[in-house]
Amino acid sequence: MDLGALFGSYDNFLSFTIGGLVFGAIYALVALGYTMVYGVLQLINFAHSEVFMFGTFAVAWVFVALHGTSSAQWSLGRSIPILLVALVAAMCLSAVVALLLERIAYRPLIKKNAPKLIALISAIGASFALSEGMGLRDKFAQWFGLDHKLANYVSPGKARDVYSNPVSILPHHLFSIGGYSVTDVDLTIIVAAVLMMVVLDQLVLRTRFGRGIRAVAQDPESAALMGVNSTRVVQLTFLLGGLMAGAAATLYMVKIGTTKQDAGFTLGVKAFTAAVMGGIGNLRGALLGGLLLGVMESWGAAVFGDQWRDVTAFVLLVLILLVRPSGILGEALGKARA
């Protein structure tokens, strides 16, 4: 244990904290998908991590398509045109995957009033299928004889290996907070995540769609009696979760630049944890939980060593749940203010 590493110097303390916040912001965006679906359906959509993973691939694919495979290093400003296309593509692909999940893996079960446990197993199955399917994308292309034409996208024979964005985005120093160099990339990630959370929060609180979501979350039967189309509301929930996961995937690729068919797994677990920590079913809780988890991991890594980051984060989760069993902000989506 080395408390000095974290608290010994103000500069290091800020470095660890801001480094954690950046990842926390990405956790928070992915956590939204878990928390919204849980709020409406009381279902943990374990395949949501794969929705995110598809988004990361969409970003890399867009860069390969519009830039080519030659390795390059661009500033954030120079990559913005392609990055915007990538953002749209990632949000679309993630949303499509999320909607397909809803249509294929959940709706038939919900219609037949299957127990929640069955839907959970279906979610885990869908998660494996999507992840392994991405790892076999070269084989799918081969069926159509396209594996060589699409070699840059499906990496024949190496589909399970890491897949990188050929353009690596170089962060640019903006200003310093007590010795920590804040870069445009870090700032963009945190600001974009918070902004999207605010927009989504307002969407749920103020629009008709949002009212529908809250109504179904509160009492599906009464909502149906009042004329709310609950199937549509569930679809909308998955759609919004998918869009946010696509945005998170874009931010993740800006920071990391590399993905893999199992890239969603660990991040998915973390995002789910963030959702529980903040209070599952609560949008603001997801943001708080995500940022808190990111910072706690980073502090844990600082004090105990990097291999302890998960231990620290999860011990903290248990402690929080012992004191507040429903999470820090602990209210359901349906009972949200306003």
Added chain:
Amino acid sequence: MIRSMKSLRVAAAVAGVAALSLTAACGSSSSNGSSSGASAFCGKNLAFIGALTGDAGALGQNMVNGINLALKGYNAKNTSCKIGLKTFDSQGDPTKAPALATQIINDSTIFGLVGPGFSGESLATGKTFFQAGLPSISPSATNVTITKSGWTTWHRVIGNDDAQGNADAKYLTGTAGCKKVFAVDDGQDYSVGLDKTVQSALGSALAGTDKISVGQTDMSAVVTKTKAAGADCFFYGGYYTEAGLLKKALTQGGFKGTFMSGDGAEDPNFVKVAGAQAANGAVLSAPAGPAPSGFGATGLYATQAYDATNIFLAAVKAGVGTEQKLNDYINSYTGTGASGPIAFDSKGDIKQSKIYAYFVKNGVLDVNNPTAIS
């Protein structure tokens, strides 16, 4: 009928294993080669165990290509005594390898093993192969503890992690002129072994250590610690994905010192993950040099697998016909393979191991012009 056949086969296999372990327990003083004439191994098979699919599948494929190249050359010349190959895909997973090892020792058509591919699976299966008396030569497993286990049938044609770690530490403090090195590994068998050797060889030049986990993407804490320790060099024991992410994060975090890693990171993907510019200047060591020009199989470890196979084939040519004599033959083998001079010490390690440093220049890992650093 079926049942009795099965039990008969099991009994035969058990008897075979017992007999083999008896012979393996006996000394190893008998002469090699013995009589000329056709070997009893004619028409039988070598086995390969390693990752053919999964994350490290490409490496196993390289090895199989090397083995097949050697077999093809041999079988074309020795049509009356052909040797085949049976491959067993462990996916590099130490939990999957033991079941396959049992299959291999119970297969009476297998007389020798090229492999196992990785250190973890070698440790998990070494005892099984040793007790069955099956001679093995690994082209790529470099963990130090394997040859310290007393498995006299186990050999490797590649320098171990001690050799590499010592060479790496010497390079860092010597050629690179490092005063303070920050050393990190990912906690896996291979990585910890290499990293520990480097750390102890660095001595007072070690500025700090940390451990990350496989699949970790957020490297910001390591960067902060490295800079806080005032390190001018960085060593990482592990594989290319995390190595690439570390190099990228370090470069972006303003770390300007030498980045060095071992053979686990010596892969073109390292450059892709780190990004071409960020990867520049990285030094990646490996106990394997480039293949000689005109060599018919490409990829890391292909030459080692080719050499390992050729030792078995030389034994068959010399008329060796029992597994114990085969083991003796390997123990006293001396020759020059595609990867360099080959001879084994009493533990099964290669006597003369060469360690090479590969460099990332102009955004490319230069695999053809490494520098020998030991």
